Amino acid sequence: MTTTLPMADATPAVRQDSPDWVRISYASAIALRFRSGRFSREFKFGGINLLLSYDSGCLSDCGYCGLARNRPGEYDDKSFIRVEWPLVRTDEFIDRLVRYEDRLTRLCISMVTHGRAYPDTLELTERITSKVRAPLSLLVAPPTLNEERLRSLKAAGADMIGIGMDAVTEDLFASLRTNVPQGGLKWDQYWETVAFARDIYGPWHVNCHTLVGLGENDAQLMDIFGRLLNREVFSYLFCFNPEPDSRLGDRPKTPIERWRRIQLAKFLLEERGLDPAAFRFDDDGMLSRIRAPRALIDEVVADGYAFMTNGCPSSGGEPGCTRPMGSWRPTESPRDYPWRPTAEDQAAVREQLDLEALIEPGPGPTRPAHLCAPPAAGRFAPNPEV
Amino acid sequence: MIEIAGYELRLDRLYDPATHMWVQLQEGCRARIGLDPLSSETSGDVVALSLVEPGTIVAQGESVGDLEAAKFVGPLVSPVTGTVDEVNRDVLLEPALLNRDPATNWLVTVALDPSTRHELDAFLSGAEQLRPWFTVEVDRFRTQGAIAE
Numbered sequence: 097m098t099t100t101l102p103m104a105d106a107t108p109a110v111r112q113d114s115p116d117w118v119r120i121s122y123a124s125a126i127a128l129r130f131r132s133g134r135f136s137r138e139f140k141f142g143g144i145n146l147l148l149s150y151d152s153g154c155l156s157d158c159g160y161c162g163l164a165r166n167r168p169g170e171y172d173d174k175s176f177i178r179v180e181w182p183l184v185r186t187d188e189f190i191d192r193l194v195r196y197e198d199r200l201t202r203l204c205i206s207m208v209t210h211g212r213a214y215p216d217t218l219e220l221t222e223r224i225t226s227k228v229r230a231p232l233s234l235l236v237a238p239p240t241l242n243e244e245r246l247r248s249l250k251a252a253g254a255d256m257i258g259i260g261m262d263a264v265t266e267d268l269f270a271s272l273r274t275n276v277p278q279g280g281l282k283w284d285q286y287w288e289t290v291a292f293a294r295d296i297y298g299p300w301h302v303n304c305h306t307l308v309g310l311g312e313n314d315a316q317l318m319d320i321f322g323r324l325l326n327r328e329v330f331s332y333l334f335c336f337n338p339e340p341d342s343r344l345g346d347r348p349k350t351p352i353e354r355w356r357r358i359q360l361a362k363f364l365l366e367e368r369g370l371d372p373a374a375f376r377f378d379d380d381g382m383l384s385r386i387r388a389p390r391a392l393i394d395e396v397v398a399d400g401y402a403f404m405t406n407g408c409p410s411s412g413g414e415p416g417c418t419r420p421m422g423s424w425r426p427t428e429s430p431r432d433y434p435w436r437p438t439a440e441d442q443a444a445v446r447e448q449l450d451l452e453a454l455i456e457p458g459p460g461p462t463r464p465a466h467l468c469a470p471p472a473a474g475r476f477a478p479n480p481e482v
Numbered sequence: 483m484i485e486i487a488g489y490e491l492r493l494d495r496l497y498d499p500a501t502h503m504w505v506q507l508q509e510g511c512r513a514r515i516g517l518d519p520l521s522s523e524t525s526g527d528v529v530a531l532s533l534v535e536p537g538t539i540v541a542q543g544e545s546v547g548d549l550e551a552a553k554f555v556g557p558l559v560s561p562v563t564g565t566v567d568e569v570n571r572d573v574l575l576e577p578a579l580l581n582r583d584p585a586t587n588w589l590v591t592v593a594l595d596p597s598t599r600h601e602l603d604a605f606l607s608g609a610e611q612l613r614p615w616f617t618v619e620v621d622r623f624r625t626q627g628a629i630a631e
Contacts, residue, residue, distance in 0.1 A: 131526065132629050134551075136556065180552070421552075421553050426552075
């Protein structure tokens with residue numbers, strides 16, 4: 097096969113940096129036909145993720161991240177979320193967004209910590225939103241931003257802001273992102289960015305990424321979910337999946353049983369209004385019981401949304417950013433489903449949850465519906481896959 | 483060798499349209515099998531591979547291993563019935579060879595079961611048979627969005 101693709105040269109004579117070049121996720125590269133390939137299962141995919149790219153790389157040094165400054169290897173060869181992110185020319189990328197616009201559900205630019213990240217993100221936001229109607233999110237790098245810049249990014253067309261908190265306690269954040277060889281990221285600065293973004297973008301237009309498996313316990317996760325819920329900020333769940341050669345490269349992947357319980361508990365708290373007191377923890381702070389009506393649990397499992405990817409919505413309100421296989425290998429049971437779970441998927445989820453051990457009879461939701469996280473449009477429709 | 487829609491197909495072997503595997507007959511009623519170029523390309527970047535152990539008996543349609551690509555996993559389906567007598571350790575160590583050169587980098591060699599030699603009759607060979615089949619298949623994968631532009 098001798099197809100010539102508009103992708104980066106193997107040995108570039110000049111720098112191939114943003115904003116003229118961007119990296120895109122492997123799934124995005126397939127969807128936009130930069131790369132040949134298939135997904136193991138057929139489903140509609142239109143959540144396009146791009147990442148700023150600089151020869152000098154990301155200046156942060158987070159212990160779990162593939163792009164970390166002190167992870168071995170040249171920046172160009174580093175993986176992010178374990179797979180290669182192809183480098184593509186921005187002009188060609190935008191042309192393809194236009195060409196495939198009918199299938200796009202959500203676009204997202206991920207910043208990195210770099211001196212050029214803000215102006216380049218602003219330029220890319222303007223260039224993309226002037227040509228493409230699909231909604232655009234930004235996963236921001238707080239050290240590069242302030243209130244005014246967040247306003248400018250909104251004026252340029254971004255409608256949602258994501259903050260990669262990742263670690264859910266201050267101590268954990270400090271140990272992985274601040275007090276590391278080239279660290280210095282500040283917990284308070286991240287929360288300040290959340291607050292600015294919440295004011296500027298409005299309720300349910302800001303999200304915090306929370307990673308399960310960095311060393312926190314379940315009670316700490318549920319605590320941050322509750323605090324974000326009260327501020328009308330989404331928490332998006334991510335499953336820790338070790339990046340080879342990173343400082344946490346030897347840390348085991350989060351067991352799927354724990355992951356499923358957190359998915360269920362988070363959904364019950366945020367979208368079904370279950371009282372925080374319904375969640376019981378053992379001496380180590382790990383979720384041991386959920387007190388709730390069994391019918392509610394069965395309905396949530398059958399509905400399936402609790403186990404789908406947490407991501408920004410499409411313009412129609414359905415899950416828009418679905419990151420297929422972002423935290424699981426194609427050979428594994430999906431951690432977060434990019435499709436509506438089928439009957440077979442549900443059976444696996446039930447087994448992983450071990451509901452008989454987890455659920456005990458208890459009162460129903462206490463949180464008023466208008467204070468719950470908003471369900472996306474169509475979420476209460478019958479699951480067509482079952 | 484012929485080129486069809488940008489893909490090179492060697493004419494020294496048979497092609498199974500059902501599995502997109504090639505079969506190259508060897509001395510002693512043996513057959514070497516591998517991925518055809520369309521199967522290799524549309525799988526995406528191959529990152530891991532498993533193959534059955536030598537001595538494994540496989541029937542046509544059964545798996546001789548699994549292929550894992552960046553976003554895809556699937557069985558490697560044997561186009562023939564027989565006993566696997568050799569496994570290509572090179573591709574196990576470096577699965578990306580299957581993307582780089584699927585015609586050279588075979589998967590397994592199978593000692594064919596003489597009673598099932600008729601299986602070979604359904605395979606395609608020669609430019610006249612290969613061109614129409616492969617052209618349609620390229621179009622099909624292109625329509626599915628599995629081939630880069």
